[in-house]
Amino acid sequence: MSATIQHADSTPLTMSGAEVVLRALKDQGVEVIFGYPGGAVLPIYDAIFQQNAIRHILVRHEQAAVHAAEGYARSTGKVGCVLVTSGPGATNAVTGLLDALMDSIPLVCLTGQVPTHLIGNDAFQEADTTGITRPATKHNYLVKRSDDLARVVHEAFHVARSGRPGPVVIDLPKDILINKAPYAEAPPASQPHRSYRPQAEPDMGQVRKAVALLKASKKPVVYAGGGVINAGPEASRLLTEFVHMTGFPCTNTLMGLGAFPSQDKQFIGMLGMHGTYEANLVMHGCDVMLNMGARFDDRVTGKLSHFSPGSKKIHADIDPSSINKNVKVDVPIVGDAARILAAMIQAWKEDTTPQDREALASWWRQIEEWRAKDCLRYVQQGKIIKPQHAVKRLYEITRESGRETYITTEVGQHQMWAAQYFGFEKPNRWMTSGGLGTMGYGLPAAMGVQIAHPDALVIDIAGEASILMNIQEMATLAQYRLPVKVFILNNEYMGMVRQWQELLHGGRYSESYSAALPDFVKLAESFHGVGLRATNADQLDDVIREMLATDRPVIADIAVAKDENCFPMIPSGAAHNEMILGPGQEGGVAGVTDEGKVLV
Template sequence: MSATSQHAATQPLTMSGAEVVLRALKEQGVEVIFGYPGGAVLPIYDAIFQQNAIRHILVRHEQAAVHAAEGYARSTGKVGCVLVTSGPGATNAVTGLLDALMDSIPLVCLTGQVPTHLIGNDAFQEADTTGITRPATKHNYLVKRSADLARVVHEAFHVARSGRPGPVVIDLPKDILINKAPYTEAPPAAQPHRSYRPVTSPDMAQVRKAVAMMKQAKRPVIYAGGGVINSGPEAARLLSDFAHLTGFPVTNTLMGLGAFPSQDPQFIGMLGMHGTYEANLVMHGCDVMLNMGARFDDRVTGNLAFFSPGSKKIHADIDPSSINKNVKVEVPIVGDAGQILAAMIQVWKEDSQPPMREALAEWWRQIDLWRGKNCLQYVQQGKIIKPQHAVKRLYEITRESGRETFITTEVGQHQMWAAQYFGFEKPNRWMTSGGLGTMGYGLPAAMGVQIAHPDALVIDIAGEASILMNIQEMATLCQYRLPVKVFILNNEYMGMVRQWQELLHGGRYSESYSEALPDFVKLAESFHGVGLRATEESQLDDVIREMLATDRPVIADIAVAKDENCFPMIPSGAAHNEMILGPGQEGGVAGVTDEGKVLV
């Protein structure tokens, strides 16, 4: 028994479990909780009422609380915190938790639970929360003894933020919250956990092996993902340093956008299913690939059998289970992206072997030819607004404004256009649901971002279908005067579903038309926000400018071309060199095989 707990044991207990929870949150640096009250968590709400250190943001649906905490976490690098009640409160949070798990976002979610003596009795608002959330969290706890309470809260934050970050649930029975409980401080950082010890510093022998391989590379690529963002802004800076040191081209995953500046001449765009022509052909044709903090996701690799067939691969990841999961690699390196990049820079400089400069110059000439295809070009003609043009103008006008800008998205075509046409120069400015693909993510995530960055410009690039999945959060925006901008690319379709139906299902648009849409301008007004609309190209810039100038929540309803498809596209089951390009552009037009149709 440690000195602190001995001390605690002999002291008369003065704090309720709920007060212990709040004190532990405060010690963990929590400033904001996103939540929704209910019977089982009333003791915590009572404790919140009687203090000022932690601010509570009342959402309108528990799923939104989790996404808001995700936006908060991803834009700050801190752990997001959520508080929901038992039963339906917890089950509503599940989608958000799994979203955070897939995208490695650090969260701690406190869920209420029926009192310990009622657990298992099918009590009112009882759910087996730890059972339900087990595969949706990095770890979860059910606190059944008051003595464990403070320790569990501290441990939950440690688990959420360390290693590969992720969501952690703490299920809190109501009697544990009401009964007196001892407080114990967080263990010192140096004291390791009994069983959980993620590796962060890389094995230098592996780093040297990787650098030796990269020095020999004639057609290299750096493929950087969300691991660089999670490591912190320093890792993104080191990624730029390493790229400039080596002269290698850099592509980012969807989760990695902003890890490398989009304006950097060595940036070749996003890769994957809707990545650029040049990025995917570089991946296909490279001889050495450095995967820095990405996970060879199926959206990135396309058909694994034909994925980058001629390359030797180095995979740097903090999660050993991500390595050799989908793609076999020659050099695995387990560790934190920032630490690995720092080590690579050091070894590269020490190593006397010169890189293959001539071959690299030849590789860049090839890349420039691919770039010359200008795969993201589109033709904006006439009155109808092309969705790509809407995003491009949004990007250009926000850049001109010079304001610190954060972008969130929902899921679908608009998300891919945002990824393609909005450039990011810094990490933590781009929040999107990558792994789980959760429609309804963007508005609550934007809310969380705006809470963390009250003076910044926060825009949710949305589709008219996705936005309706968490539209109730307009009320939260209004209550807390959060001037989030919702920029809807309204094509009256679940656009990505419609696109797949066009390309794969004979144009039978089964249930993908957005019938009976609300009037988004009036909808915004009814939530005490501002509604704007552009139906013709000539109105677009004015609407964007007015939106940016408005210091209140705004919905800008942008009517865009209804049948526009998102290109380039690697059809399901195809390889990187079988991209479909937009109309008027030649490319490998691969037919979709039956095997491909099975894939999502």
């Protein structure tokens, strides 16, 4: 399967294991490694010192290394690369690895390990890394033979990027890195792997069944997720073509934002727990649903027994294990999202069955009635800054700037407001922690995005609690002169926790107030950055413009209303037609209780 490089005299070309690893990374197209050194991986760091092909970014915490690689991977479509040492280095990376697994982000994480003869002896900084990371990775390896080293590295990249992407760990004992090892080139792309061959091409029979269902539909919807993003920009282009061709409404998951342009008239907003009124009611009332590259996550489906009752469901996904896992579907299609969409466009053109245009027009009239509720409406008045207004003005001012903009977020209310009020017209511009909901994700992810796109505007929309989880990465920004902007919606609370405590736990605010917060302006300055603050609405635009004009790392501390809640909201375990709406949203076509609960 592998070809060993040889000298002219036919003796195998060998080098140290560490050099083999770096050569394999280079051959796999790796340009950047995010890492933190330690004893077990010093042979790799010594090899890094002696080459110039691969850049190393020194983070301040191993969790941040993985999130940075996630941001790099999500914004480029490439495999992110991480290097950490044994023991605590590897265990610190676990949160990031599970985050990448949940959100299908392709990573290869190299972890150091004690020498092979000490494994199992409770040696200094020993951990059962493969055991610990097995449920947190797509696959992992422990290399015990030097002859396997190059093959394993190449295979890890194949596994990480193929099929449903995900993180792969390679655990590297120190003696394997020191000892001589043969180098083997990666097999050609045309040569299939001996055991891992994910299905990329869809079954045309299933595609035709799906098209026939969609053509006969009266109340259809296209529901697109992160799988469309992962399939590359062509998949998003094909999704837009298909939606325009059919005339159907389109909604995106949190991870799918940007797969379909937010300004398109057929876009009905994000769906799910904090999705729009119209998107959730469309999902509840549709008769045929096309799920393209999403996994029926519980934050999208709500109460499964009440999810989209009576509809026919088509599920197109690269991962066959996701199909019928949460929701039983009528037409499964396994394959790459771009190839499925291309096949569906072809099948749609070939199928001469006429659409029921009158029924579709009636469906759109109903959607427009729901859209007219303007569920994201808010009123900005007085000096206190509404968080929705802060995000919306950030969006509008960045659009005025005309710069290529990438957004990352931490996790909490600010994340949902960013999803609701910051529009995305292209894929790969939105990086957030969806499945795991990892606080501390946004700042290191922004760092990785900025490394990948040095001339772009990269903004981490943050909360004051979440940003402190990995605030040490401000030092990394300073070291590498990365002009990342941190835009904090500071309400002095763990906002989403406080919201749930208010709505579901009788207003008992147990341990959700962020006492003793730092002065973020001084904190930014202590990390060699720029600190800005807006305490009233009149200052907001000037602070945003100054932040965007500053060619250095910036923390903008935006003091927002402390008690603002994020609406609409589907309470955990409720159905799509049981949304809690915001103040002033009572009443409407579906009927709503005094508490703002929608009744359909």
